Amino acid sequence: MQLEFHQVDAFASRPFTGNPAMVYRLDRWLDATLMQQIAAEHNLAETAFVVKEDAAWHIRWFTPCAEVPLCGHATLAAAFVLFEQYEEPGEVIDFTCLSGALQVSRAGSQLVLDFPVRRAQPYEWQAEVEQALGVPVQRVLALHEGQGIQELLAILPSEAAVRACQPDLSAVAKLPGQGLLISAVGERHDFVSRYFAPAIGIDEDPVTGSTHCMLTPYWAQQLGKDALIAYQCSARGGELQCELQGERVKIAGQALLIASGRLMLP
Template identity: 75%
Template sequence: MALEFHQVDAFSDRPFAGNPAMVYRLECWLDDSLMQRIAAEHNLAETAFLVKEGAAWHIRWFTPAAEVPLCGHATLASAFVLFNCYGESGDAIDFTCKSGALRVTRDGERLVLDFPANSPKPSAHRQEVERILGTPVLELWETSELLAVLPSEAAVRACQPDLPALARLPGLGVIVSAPGERHDFVSRYFAPGIGIDEDPVTGSTHCALTPYWAERLGKRELSAFQCSARGGELHCTLDGERVKIAGQAVLVASGRLQIAGV
């Protein structure tokens, strides 16, 4: 069996920056265990699998270690592949997933994700998280991830968490964030419990970051930068109960995965 794949750097306008994602457009679903093994073989933060179901594309995302309920950069990468590699018509692509309906639209050179807002709530784990991060935490919030607000962008960039201890915390991972020097806010995301020590650029975490910073800064439109080693820029808008997350993408590789004896 041969399966066609495309690798895209999302939230970047150039190769080897942003967050790489692998995309497979399938005719029908593979066994869950096989999709997990394929994701582990690629060893990227996310591998997306797509199957057309009615008018929408059903999308699923796998890290090297687990399936996750929502992923921004791999959804942006999937829309880029459908538009640019498979000639999807129109200016919008609808997806369905475990987290509900998603849409990606074209806006000039950018693609815009339409995701559900996920406003965080106060968390009681601040002292434990502060110890694991090794830096003062001003506030701690939680959704499916923990969100630690740090004093400055410099503190976010310098953060060196105890990853084995962080993996034992509740939730999918820990976001660290602070006001930005050139952007409204910056962030990093650590998720060793699902096989990602640090994710380069994470669209889904901005479902929580956007409502938090929108309320704190008193503005709906926000510029964001995820200051990982690769780095990535996101343009976020709070639109009621939805978050619009815009960014660019670039194709870096295409090929076929050859599978025998499975």
Template identity: 70%
Template sequence: MPFEFHQVDAFTDQPFSGNPAMVYRLDAWLDETLMQRIAAEHNLAETAFVVKEGSAWHIRWFTPVSEVPLCGHATLAAAKVLFDIYQEPAEVLDFTCLSGALQVTRQGERLQLDFPVRRVELVTRELHAQAERALERQVEQVMALGNGDGSVQELMVVLGSEVELRELKPNLSALATLPGLGVLVTASGQKHDFVSRYFAPSIGIDEDPVTGSTHCMLVPYWAERLRRTTLSAFQCSARGGELLCRLEGERVKIAGHARHIASGQLML
């Protein structure tokens, strides 16, 4: 049985940059184990599966090794496919997911994500020191996004400069032992308000090219620090990607380009 897939490079208007994601538009959900095996077969940072449920699209995201609760770039990719390939007429797409309600709005050549704010708190001295050992350098701050039960979902680390961030070569084996899905590292930017990189070796992603969902943590942090709510961001991975961000109350608006680059069929 054939299943149509589409590959999109998110947060870029150029092929071979930004963050690639695979998108499947399904009539009904596949078995979870099968979706995980499909994601492993594509071996991209994320594969998105979307199913229409009422007036909204339910979306799920899988890395090559596990399902994740939120993914920005694959949501942007899914919206690009629904708008351009499946000719969705609406200017706004509503999505539901494990993390709640999301929206993507078509804004000229860009697509804008509407995600919930995710606030971080400073960690213990012990975890701060553990993060410094994994990153093999001293850092300004280490903060965590909690799961609500005392456990850590993500770590966020602040460095002193963009130069430090670009030169960073973390110990990936040590990073994989830290609590949470991954480690977000950020600094003030030279040409952008802030820059970042994201490492998640524990879920099969040594370094993610561009990570939309982490900006739900980054934007409220940098908005408070820089005292403004509209911010330009750049993720300085090897592929790189630019994001235009805005804080509106308890929501984060993240806008970027997306480039549809490939289509095909998976034969099962």
């Protein structure tokens, strides 16, 4: 069996920036164990699989070691592949996933994600987050989904503090939730961030669309405006244009095709 794949740099205007994602358009679902093995083989932050069922696109995302309920950059990459490589008609692609309905639309050279708002609440165990980061933080918030914490968000005093932070990744992996997000007001952008998720196989994610579903409502309230320009200041880096619209977040960015090929399976 041969499976066609496409590697895309999402939230990138030039190669080798933004966040790389692998995309597979399948005729039918593979076994979940096999999809996890394929994601581990590629060893990127996310591998996306899409299947058209009942006239709707279904999407699933896998890190090298776990399936996740929501991923922004790999959704952007998947939409880019469907539009550009498979000539999906129209200007909008509707996806369904574990987190509900998602939408990606074309806007000139950009693609725009339409994702649900994810509102974080104050988290009382600030000391353990500070210990993992090795720096003082202004506040910590937690995103609660289902029966537990999905993500943690720590607010730092400055962009310089975000850029300089060198967390203890083993300690971060022991915190509740999938990962730890740090953020601050930006110097040339409205806000900046970095995201660490060693518990799911991602020491630091280059550019994370889904975390901006938390960051956008937080900074919209703090800064008093709904349209924001964000920058994820990882080594690769990436800019995101975010807008809060009620209970939805619009996240816009560019994407580039980097490689295509075939996976050979017995």
